[in-house]
Amino acid sequence: MSLARPETDPNVTPLRLLMLAVPALLVGVVSALILWTLDRSADALSNVIWTTLPGALNVDPNGWWIILVLTVTGLAVGIALQVLPGHGGPDSATTELVDKPLPLRTLPGLAVVTLLGLAGGVSLGPENPIIAINTAIIVAVFARLIPQVSPEVSMMLAASATIGALFGTPVAAALVFTGLVAAVRAGGSLWDKLFLPLAAAGAASITMHLLGAPPFAFDMPAYGPPQAFDILTGILVACAVTVAGLAALAVFPFVYRALHALGHPIIITTVGGLILGILGYIGGPITMFKGLTQMGELLKDPSQYDAGQLAVIAGIKIVALLVAASALFRGGRVFPAAFIGVALGLLVSTLFPSLNMSLVVACAVLGIVLVVARDGWLAVFVAVAIPGDIALLPILCIVVLPAWLLVSQAPEFRIVPPAEPEAAPVPSGG
Numbered sequence: 001m002s003l004a005r006p007e008t009d010p011n012v013t014p015l016r017l018l019m020l021a022v023p024a025l026l027v028g029v030v031s032a033l034i035l036w037t038l039d040r041s042a043d044a045l046s047n048v049i050w051t052t053l054p055g056a057l058n059v060d061p062n063g064w065w066i067i068l069v070l071t072v073t074g075l076a077v078g079i080a081l082q083v084l085p086g087h088g089g090p091d092s093a094t095t096e097l098v099d100k101p102l103p104l105r106t107l108p109g110l111a112v113v114t115l116l117g118l119a120g121g122v123s124l125g126p127e128n129p130i131i132a133i134n135t136a137i138i139v140a141v142f143a144r145l146i147p148q149v150s151p152e153v154s155m156m157l158a159a160s161a162t163i164g165a166l167f168g169t170p171v172a173a174a175l176v177f178t179g180l181v182a183a184v185r186a187g188g189s190l191w192d193k194l195f196l197p198l199a200a201a202g203a204a205s206i207t208m209h210l211l212g213a214p215p216f217a218f219d220m221p222a223y224g225p226p227q228a229f230d231i232l233t234g235i236l237v238a239c240a241v242t243v244a245g246l247a248a249l250a251v252f253p254f255v256y257r258a259l260h261a262l263g264h265p266i267i268i269t270t271v272g273g274l275i276l277g278i279l280g281y282i283g284g285p286i287t288m289f290k291g292l293t294q295m296g297e298l299l300k301d302p303s304q305y306d307a308g309q310l311a312v313i314a315g316i317k318i319v320a321l322l323v324a325a326s327a328l329f330r331g332g333r334v335f336p337a338a339f340i341g342v343a344l345g346l347l348v349s350t351l352f353p354s355l356n357m358s359l360v361v362a363c364a365v366l367g368i369v370l371v372v373a374r375d376g377w378l379a380v381f382v383a384v385a386i387p388g389d390i391a392l393l394p395i396l397c398i399v400v401l402p403a404w405l406l407v408s409q410a411p412e413f414r415i416v417p418p419a420e421p422e423a424a425p426v427p428s429g430g
Helices: 014-057 064-083 104-120 127-145 151-167 170-184 190-210 228-260 265-283 292-300 307-326 334-351 357-373 376-385 390-407
Strands: none
Touching: 014 064, 014 104, 014 127, 014 151, 014 190, 064 104, 064 265, 104 127, 127 151, 151 190, 151 376, 228 265, 228 307, 228 334, 228 357, 228 390, 265 307, 292 334, 307 334, 334 357, 334 376, 357 376, 357 390, 376 390
């Protein structure tokens, strides 16, 4: 009797993986540095807009200044989209988290409008644009310097590195790309295919930590050992939030069409900025920006918010996300969705204080991210990462199943461009 040899890809050898690990690690470092530069630039500009200028003018940055800044941000983004080469790339409302590489000439414009949106308080995250920027750069560099590496592989390295940098761990990239690799698998070991993306994502994550980026986790009560009742609780919370997310998804095309009926990009972004300003004025700064820092503010002392306030915060953020995504602003939807999940989870925890806060927040985050990202692994990862408690993982792996059934036949949370035929949704197993 002999041992069965595992199925292998003859084009993938340990020596080849080892040789390509060096450029993969460099991709991780470069991708993290680009993200860090964008983040720091946005923070610096945001500090000028929201602290330095109001202080110099002696105005309240939490009052009418919010409406003014977001309206001006919309105008500036509209002008940039109109005049810069490439017009800022494709509308983020029509793109997936990882999409085909963009022409290099579009990247400066995309970086500028992303920077303006992040600093101005638009309710979108950096994930879609920074993945697009890093992917385009890495694919172009590899095509010039290492042409034997296919564009598909270099694209996967750049995207996985950027996801690792965004969430501060290579685990997120591994989970996302497990589904993508499985979908296109043509023989060979799955881990052979994940070897290089994991190297890139790990290098990017470590680079972000070394640069002092804040961790994607917050100080929350420990969950403790799983209880049978928690499964039912988690399913009810996750499915309820999933249904709320699906309701927002149903409204998304109408908001998009209403704003695009205005015709000219500058008008669309300016009106969108004005609406976001009004929403920010009503909900306060906590309902603005990408949502990562604001999650920490919510979780720092949840007792200062009652159920009504949390409901208003979550509702305004949902509307702000729909408006921002529909008004030609460039940005991602995962970070704002995670904030919405935290707010809704805290709302449930306030209404039912006997429930464990970490459990209900994690399940709420899972439900809304599942709708927005249409990826079960990413939803589970973000749901575990925010409380930072691995004890939640067994419960979430069960909770995600009925929630996935709710979203599996729903459309993606994006607008399908007219030239792109809408295909029937195919469950990815994720």
